[in-house]
Amino acid sequence: MADSLDATLRQRKVEKNEPAASVPETETATTTTTTTTPAALPEKKRKKTKKGSKQATDDDDDDDDVEYENRWVDFARVLTFLFFLSCGLSYLVSSGESFFWSMKVPPKYLRTEWWKSQWNGPVYMTPEELSAYDGSDPTKPIYLAINHTIYDVTAGSRMYGPGGSYNIFAGTDASRGFVTGCFKEDRTPDMRGVEAMFLPLDDPEVDSHFTSAELKNLRAQEKRQAEKKVYDGLKHWVDFFAKSPKYSLVGYVKRPADWLEKEPQRELCAQAAKGRKVRKIPADKQAQ
Template identity: 35%
Template sequence: MSWFKTSITGEDPEPYVEPEDAPKVRDPSIPNRMVTDKAANKPFLSYKTYREKQKQLHEKWLERQKIRKEKIARGEEVGPEERDPTEPEEVGLVGLLKFIVCVIALFAVTGKLFAGSYTWNYESKLEHLKTFIPTDQRYFSERTLATYDGSLSGKPIYLAIDGDVYDVTKGKAYQPGGSYHYFTGIDAARAFGTGCIQARTHLTHDLRGLTQDEIKTLEHWKDFYANHKDYKKVGRVAHKPIDPSSPIPEHCKDRKDDKSEKGNKKGDNVKKEERPTTKETVHEEL
């Protein structure tokens, strides 16, 4: 507590005097000098000893290099050049990759032991990181998607179904004047589910009120476009929120009634093959 006393009185502290019986060792940096073998000096002494050994190893290596050069000058055969044992070894790219792999493996094993999961139950967060991986897909606004309906020369033809946008330029039925051109530039997911193509109110992404059978039909069409060899997914469309208080589009008439009345209605120019209600028939044209 002498430091506390000197801070109060302002007096100089008493000089430290090492006990005469304190164990001492040789100072590796200064010949014929002995220093106290106490804990405070051990790091210094260990480093000095290490540096002395390194110096000796380097000098021996230089001597071997000198002998090797002399042999080469005399035309004698020599082995491969020896690396300086005191030179720090560079990690390199391979070593760095090995270190990273070891760290990942250790992380996974400890996660399995302590959390029961190799990813420490971070699956959901890892899935979220996938959204930051660059892709060739993009987000479309409804206004931007509408410009890909084939009316502008040089632009591809897109359609959307339940938010997913596909390039259907190779499909003849989607070209201007084609039997399915009214699907282009919009998300007509409801019409794909209900088959109400003649009802323009069904050419929308609004899926409220659909029956289980209609949802299954929609899923069928989603699989059709997702697995089609000629149609490629190019992104997603960002829809405006649907007002829950807005009226749900009314269902069109039963197909049997619609078929019997089709010829009797004046001005009804919607062709039967233009309605994607029979999967096999429609697939042939799409």
């Protein structure tokens, strides 16, 4: 038993003093690689990152230079396009008058007065105030009124301005003259008696073919027809200015409510009176 115990102690002593088993080369290489790689990797990665960052920065600078040059080229192209577009629009708007918006009389939407009227609304002028806009003052627009409504006719300055064939209508309400054709005599909105220009002349020989009742009814009918012709004649010009793309509404003429009562009724002007004809005898009465 003692021998057995000694043998066991000697064996344990030998195992204790025995060197550790060598690790296989494969495992050592693997372990070494695994151990050294993480320590070296960050430094290499950092170096690579720094180098890459510098190279990336250089590349970005090159890209910026290219983009910067392209922006100037694009900017020049846009300016050139806008220039030719502006010239084309000017030519169309001015009906061939100018390529550079240097029109003698620009359309209403290019005039300051038109935008002011749109913003401020219609104005009310007395006949005296309206007379200041007859075209004699080049700093003011040209206004005319028809049926108490004022229009800006500056766009038609060749006709309504000084020396124009219709300058007589500027700065006033000459509604009567628009219908009668008597420009100088009828510079007034008083339309009383204008229907006479469409009434036939009385002739005793012709009137003798009618009874008193027939003649009375005939005259009443003729007057209604004449008044309608006056209305249609004035309406033609009212619609002309109201629908014109060149002329814009400014406002209205301000007059006292009883202004007509204070004005003497005008006689029909000579030019309008010349158009009157003698009443005709109806065919059914010619045989009588």
